[in-house]
Amino acid sequence: LSPKTLREASRRIELARRVLIAAHIQPDADALGSLLGLALALEGRGARVIRYGADPVPPYLQFLPGANRIVSQLPPRLPELVIVLDCDGMDRVGPQWERLLAAREVIRLDHHVTGEDRGEFIVADPAASSASEVVGRLLRAMKIPPTPEIATCLYAGMLMDSGRFGYSNTTAATLRMAASLVDAGADPWRTARRLYEAKTEAQVRLLGWALSHLGREDEGRIVWSAVPQGVFSRIGAQKADTEGIIDHLRAIQDIEVAMLLTETAEGQVRVSLRSRGTVDVAAVAAALGGGGHAQAAGCTVPGPLPAARRRLVAAVRQQRDAQTALRR
Numbered sequence: 001l002s003p004k005t006l007r008e009a010s011r012r013i014e015l016a017r018r019v020l021i022a023a024h025i026q027p028d029a030d031a032l033g034s035l036l037g038l039a040l041a042l043e044g045r046g047a048r049v050i051r052y053g054a055d056p057v058p059p060y061l062q063f064l065p066g067a068n069r070i071v072s073q074l075p076p077r078l079p080e081l082v083i084v085l086d087c088d089g090m091d092r093v094g095p096q097w098e099r100l101l102a103a104r105e106v107i108r109l110d111h112h113v114t115g116e117d118r119g120e121f122i123v124a125d126p127a128a129s130s131a132s133e134v135v136g137r138l139l140r141a142m143k144i145p146p147t148p149e150i151a152t153c154l155y156a157g158m159l160m161d162s163g164r165f166g167y168s169n170t171t172a173a174t175l176r177m178a179a180s181l182v183d184a185g186a187d188p189w190r191t192a193r194r195l196y197e198a199k200t201e202a203q204v205r206l207l208g209w210a211l212s213h214l215g216r217e218d219e220g221r222i223v224w225s226a227v228p229q230g231v232f233s234r235i236g237a238q239k240a241d242t243e244g245i246i247d248h249l250r251a252i253q254d255i256e257v258a259m260l261l262t263e264t265a266e267g268q269v270r271v272s273l274r275s276r277g278t279v280d281v282a283a284v285a286a287a288l289g290g291g292g293h294a295q296a297a298g299c300t301v302p303g304p305l306p307a308a309r310r311r312l313v314a315a316v317r318q319q320r321d322a323q324t325a326l327r328r
């Protein structure tokens with residue numbers, strides 16, 4: 001991500017008086033942290049900001065400043081500028097994504113290997129930990145000092161997407177940005193408690209079910225768990241309650257790929273993929289219509305669960321073989 005791109009983005013954003021900011025469906029801490037942090041920063045400059053999210057804010061993220069101001073309906077007339085955050089493609093915004101392209105200007109700010117360009121101005125750094133980190137850099141370029149509220153939003157996004165500063169996307173720049181947000185008023189202990197120690201009983205039970213029903217392939221190099229729709233209703237869990245389960249699967253020593261499959265009410269299967277680095281799971285997900293990073297990716301495939309699982313295992317093997325062939 002070049003300073004020139006950041007300057008160009010700041011210039012375009014500074015000109016706008018009315019802005020709509022959106023993030024992806026099934027929002028996580030980075031989607032909402034980057035959205036809400038940027039919204040507060042631009043409001044501080046006198047802009048009028050609409051915070052848009054197609055899906056509701058999960059309860060554990062309702063502490064983020066401004067979370068209660070997110071609307072799920074697009075206004076009849078779009079503002080001159082639309083900013084889309086934490087999305088590797090415009091369609092991640094939800095069913096209304098094509099309408100957003102009607103705005104005079106669309107900027108997409110992200111930290112994924114970017115998907116197709118739909119005519120928007122793209123500000124993406126695949127080496128950044130999170131969209132929140134990229135927003136932090138944008139605010140620096142715009143010379144906007146973060147308030148404690150802005151710092152809290154961005155810090156939460158960075159903490160979650162970096163795996164509490166433990167994933168391979170954590171760099172010295174990540175930690176410096178995080179430190180500057182703590183200087184600005186973010187509270188590491190309070191934020192970690194909100195993100196990681198506010199689970200419902202149903203979430204913990206769902207985790208227990210997923211871990212006690214895990215399966216393995218290829219001498220344990222691939223581990224998976226597949227949660228049928230019926231388990232959600234029996235436990236009283238929501239689909240957002242699967243957040244974090246995949247990290248427990250990945251924690252098993254000597255695995256190469258961990259997969260979490262969850263059946264939706266419509267009979268589709270949502271797939272989360274994690275890799276220890278030997279298999280590029282972004283390529284696996286992309287082959288099945290999804291996307292993400294080399295070590296963390298996802299896709300949605302048709303059900304039923306056993307067929308989806310076999311398809312994913314085959315795709316992982318194929319990708320592993322392709323990479324082995326390349327190395328020879």
Ligand SMILES: [Mn+2]
Binds near residue numbers: 086111130
């Ligand atoms: Mn993110």
